[in-house]
Amino acid sequence: MTKKLYLLLFALTAVFSLYAQSRQTFTINNNWKFYKGDLEISKSYALSKQNNTDWDIIDIPHTWNNIDTTDDTPGYYRGVGWYEKSIFITEEENTKTLIYFEGANQVTDVYVNGSWVGQHKGGYTRFHFDITSFLKYGQDNILAVKVDNSHNIEIPPLSADFTFFGGIYRDVFLVKLSDVHFSMDDYSSSGIYITTPEVSKAKAKVEIKSLIKNESNQSKTVHVVNRIINKDGQTISKTTKKVKFSKSEENKTVLEEITIESPELWSPDRPYLYQIITQIKDGKTGQLLDESIAPLGLRWFKFDAEKGFFLNGEYLKLIGTNRHQDYLKKGNALSDEMHMRDIRLLKEMGGNFLRIAHYPQDPTVLEMCDRLGILTSVEIPIVNAITESEAFTENCLFMAEEMVKQNYNHPSLIIWAYMNEVLLRLPFNQKTEKDRYEIYAKNVTKLGAQIDKHIRKLDPSRYTMIPNHGAISRYKDAGLTSVPMILGWNLYQGWYGGVFDGFDKSLDKLHKLFPNQPLIVTEYGADVHPRLHSFDSKRFDYTVEYGNKYHEHYLKAIVERPFIVGANIWNLNDFYSESRGYALPRANLKGITTLDREKKDTWWLYKTFLSNEPVVKFGQNQWKIRGGVAEAGKDYCTQPVTVYSNGDAVELYHNNIKYTAQVHDNIARFSVPFVNGENRLEAKSTINSKEYIDILDVDFRLTPNLFSEFKDEFYQLNALLGSKRMYEDKMQSIIWIPEKEYQSGSWGYVGGESYRPKTKYGGLPSSELDIIDSEDDPVYQTQRVGIEQFKLDVPDGKYAVTLHWAELESDKEHEKLVYNLGDDKVSERITDREFNILVNGDYIERGFNLRARYGSEKAVQLKYQIFVSDGKGINIDFEKVKGQPVLNAIQVRRL
Ligand code: GCB
Ligand code: CA
Structure with a gap:
């Protein structure tokens, strides 16, 4: 709409409102009183007067869990919170007043002047109440809203891999209507x-x-x-x-x-x-x-199980992401602009597809998808399991109807979905409780069929979809796969288990099994902590490099298969998930951007492939402090460098030397000899006969191999034990490098082996552990078990040596790998250990017992100052008393 038209509409509304009101919609977000806990409501006075302490003044969007879900203590508040606000209502004739919520999690009760107005169940859909008859005109009125995010077996989701932030976390409005108006009674739709x-x-x-x-x-x-x-x-x-x-x-x-x-x-x-x-x-x-x-938006579309998706008669491969609605330290309480920013991030990447998972989101999300041209699916949050009850079924059907009616008019929306991996968390054992399981599976399918039928009746113009996890036969045997029009599959081969090729095989198998249903890869991804790196990356190490390998493989497999009509990366953004420990605690790190939307390499990988814009961009471009060991007899350390480009070749300049590499699958790969200190890298690529450049400045911390041949003065060593990872600590401006074995004249460990949790497939990696009292969990998540010595043949001088530990053998009951989509079996092993520590022959600790002194998974540091003389170097000995001595990390700094 043009500005003129807006002004005209505005003027008209103003004129008419002189004698009556047309619709007015405005937020009442500011200055609510908030109380965390339950209270008894009374008619005679405001709640906050009755209990006048412990109320905060807050603004909506608001959640009470944005902080307690990010801290070291497991769990977050799930219970009742009260909101209260006084609003003045003028004398108005013939005016209806509604209170309208874009979303509150998860059961909401509204009171006006102490009287109960109504209740809404479900945390992700919009709702409203007509409060006209409760209002006192020409007076202050007390609005009180009780929100409860307790676990509730009748309301989906029952469980899921994301934090169920409680509160009024989306805008709340007053809507004033004249007595003839579009009805919002139809599930709070626009009418x-x-x-x-x-x-x-x-x-x-x-x-x-x-x-x-x-x-x-x-x-x-x-x-x-x-x-x-x-x-x-x-x-x-x-x-x-x-x-x-x-x-x-x-x-x-x-x-x-x-x-x-x-x-x-x-x-x-x-x-x-x-x-x-x-x-x-x-x-x-x-x-x-x-x-x-x-x-x-005028368009027509069709899914074909063999040929793929067609929009306006033309083939279109659907590639994009999923999205969760939270942000660093804000939980789910985001402004409209923050939601909109995410959709722009997807568009900027060249994505044309968004699975709005696992629940309907803020209205701005679909508005932006309409505007920017991103096709979407939306779903109701039935995740992992169902409750076999009438109330649960009713709530599911209700939510489905809310979803459809509230989002009906968006041209970007083409798929309605429901039931994510609903046979993942089975309440009955498939083998030992076979009969009961079969009843459950039947009930799941029955519920699915009811929802599907309901949605198709409400909206025959769109497709329906169920996203399942990789245990294909479970869904097929239950009959659930024949319910929806489209089958979605969440596949993680090479992450939770197996190898990358397993993904290709699964896709081909699925096509054979379901030749008549369009297939979408509704999820795939690998956790990446953007500060972790490895040139020998492994699944579950959380490194940038492993995530890159994973997506490079998956992207290719998806593109090669026309019968895969679409794919959604899991996820556009990292998101909070309370049950996860991990490299960055309490979050799922499968985002291609971080919790504060820093672009990871994978975002660039997809951008280079999908976007029509020219791209030349260094991979690992957020990695500014690198480190490594000088090669024998050399004063540099050679490391791989990648450049994303949609040109044919890339030229790379480093220290006045030019390297050239061809681009394969959007990547040019180089080996660069990094020198100590500043390294400027310049990449050039010609695209459509124009030259594009990217520059990356790397601060390289070269670590001596043989101290005697090291040109610069040795200053610092930060080494992770039992690890092949590198960890960039931007705050302290240091790089942690992997351990190495001691050799004469150099540095390293003597004896021991990398910590391996005792599980079936190497199972629960220690990179899953949430370390207490440290923001640098990766420093502590690996260790060398049975270490005998750590030696450095440093020149004479004064040094500070810091030893870092965390006991990785847990003494706690952990709910581990809740979202383990492989089938790793987890078993706990508890050992006790005690050891003595000697520095250059002097006992500095005797009977050192980490668990007894500090408890397990707690970050512990001991710093010693040492004078090295007579060329003796630094020798740290670990003497075993009981169990195996361990060391997680070591820092040596010259003073
Ligand atoms: C899934 C779930 C999603 C999880 C994801 C993961 O299959 O649908 O909710 O977050 O896997 O990262 O494990
Ligand atoms: Ca909003």
């Missing part, structure tokens, strides 16, 4: 439903159905005006319908059909949006009574 039963290049048929409510108790004649305006704000069609309400008649459905000749089509490349303005006007006075604006 307007737009369909396009026929679209082609030649013409488009548009159907506009509006639900109108007359609350005046009088007969009424109104005019319903529908206008379609194009992108430039010009009206291309206008229709008016006269509608009569008899005295007792409350609701009417008004249907309008409009044909647009030679329509502009909507697509990711050109997301052309019309708008439909629907107005209700008084039949006598012409006064505007209500008004609604909806986007109109």
